[in-house]
Amino acid sequence: MDAALAVPREVPPATAAGRQVRRRPRGGRWRRAALAVLVASAVALPVAGAARPRVPAPPPAALPPPAASTLDAIYAANRANAREAARTAASHGDRRRAAADRALAGPARQLLAFDGRGPGRATEVLGDLARAGRVAVLVPGSDTGLDTYGRFRAAAVALHERLTREAPAGTRTAVVAWLGYETPGTISTTVATTGRAEEAAPALTALVRDVRAVAGQRSRVSLLCHSYGSVVCARAAARTDADAIALVGSPGTGADTAAGLRTRARVWAARGTGDWIGHVPHLSADLFGTTVGFGTDPVSPAFGARVFAAGDGGHSDYFAPGSTSLANLTRIVLDRTGAVTHD
Template identity: 75%
Template sequence: MEPTAARRADTGDGTTADRRRAPRGLRSLLALLVTAAVVLPLSAAARPQIPAPAPAVLPPLSAATLDAAYAANRANAEQASRMAAAHGDRHRAAADRALAGRSRQLLAFDGRGAGRTTEVFGDLAHADHVAVLVPGSDTGLDTYGRFRATATALHHQLAKQAGESTRTAVVAWLGYETPGTVSSTVLTTGRADEAAPRLDRFLRQLRTLTGRDAHVSLVCHSYGSVVCARAAALGSPMADLALLGSPGTGADSAAALRTTARVWAARGGDDWIAGVPHAKADLFGTTVGFGTDPVSPAFGARVFAAGDGGHSDYFAPGSVSLANLARIVLGRTSEVTHA
């Protein structure tokens, strides 16, 4: 990477001016941004919109209304499945139909566009420890299965490590429109800025539902860590914030998040995100990149061991990272192994 020290540049009128050059890797990302900004909107416009009903009207969320909310959202997902099938989109119809299954506990569902949903695993109203998972790029209803797999893996690990006397629950929060991995939006905080207030509202609602004694942890993967950092800066109530495979948060340090939560970070040994330049640059008034690497000493997070896995392996059964995540969610911080 090239240095970012100021260089003297000829202005063409006989004077000189300071010019700061972005690192070469970041300039490559800027080139990708420009290309994506032109190409991807055209491809997105060509894709037909999948019809779906408006989200179900729900009563105020409480322990007494949870079952009614689950039922209403399942019914809405079933209606969305029928509409997608009539539209000829069998893949979306199948995804919606799976979410409408009788055992699914949906706190929220919106089948429009890429789609959003919030699913609960376990007895949320009576849980002592709750993990809220926030996904990264390319996550929508069409790809929800892989995000759900991470939630079920953590739920099973919590049950294994918690013991019978400790009640746990996991919430898969797909409450925002995630950016595409190859897109202009994945390089900026725009989607995260839109999502953070929604996540903040949900966490405050969750606190009301579970009670102030419940230990709530926010577990955030990839671009989802940008969303979570933005929510933390809003003062969202949580005990722990875990950043997995993060490209950066947009903040220079954990202290800059101004959260009372313990801030954790991890990166697998084979995670490609390590090669992403951890820098920020201004492009036509838009900040591109996310700044300080969350696993670096400069950021100041509690860095925990994640093994040798890749970008999608943090929730792999039997992995070091999954065991450590369960310890964090259970509040057993002294048992967490460090990198």
């Protein structure tokens, strides 16, 4: 699949999906062995981009409270901030970041939030949020930042195009691409723990509150959560006013069951048959005061989510145009749940 049409590709830890899984040692020994591999992989392997200097940028723009009447002003202020961030990045010789910032500053871009500092954060709206009756919020997984934002946005574009085609007459839709937290690196200690998700959860809760302030309380909001993003959604679920939560390519959520998320939202889950994350042990344990691993597999009967078909795609293919997973995610967002297909 073309990387430009994929959710950012997350590479599996070097050994977590290899020999340990095929041997299937049992009981406590398996648990300890799998967790040891997981932690060792995160600690011993080099972290991609760890030596990359933090990118300087101006602080975020001062914005009015989000509302239908203030959207244009918010979009304009964030575009201006992105232009300034591009100039700053260019002056420091970071051409890659400067190009990413300039793209976000384009006249047609609708930025609900933007922060060019460090790995960067951005929240972009596709569609008319103020009049949308169906809103999808995309929550990305690891290794997503402004430098790789184009790939994440491509997933949002693919979903928005399909929603626009399939929405019933008179139903407006919008997609919110939420890069609102510092995602963990795939090869890092943080990707195996809930720390980044716990930090991100309040921001996701606030984002959904802002979406409802703009679109209206009667709009239907779905969270589509990819990979580590599913851990973020799980941490936010109890305090976030969503109607549906879809977990795709999830390593687990940190909860034993869907009911343990304590949400009124309908919880869905899917994994493509070609997704390597299905080989990662679904375990959880406290090590050195930190919880490592995310527990029950969200597509297992024990978790209790509504499992839908995702086809034979890999870890980065859930939003690929024409895919089974994208078709079903579109139906979930449109609340056409009777049309969702199952394996």
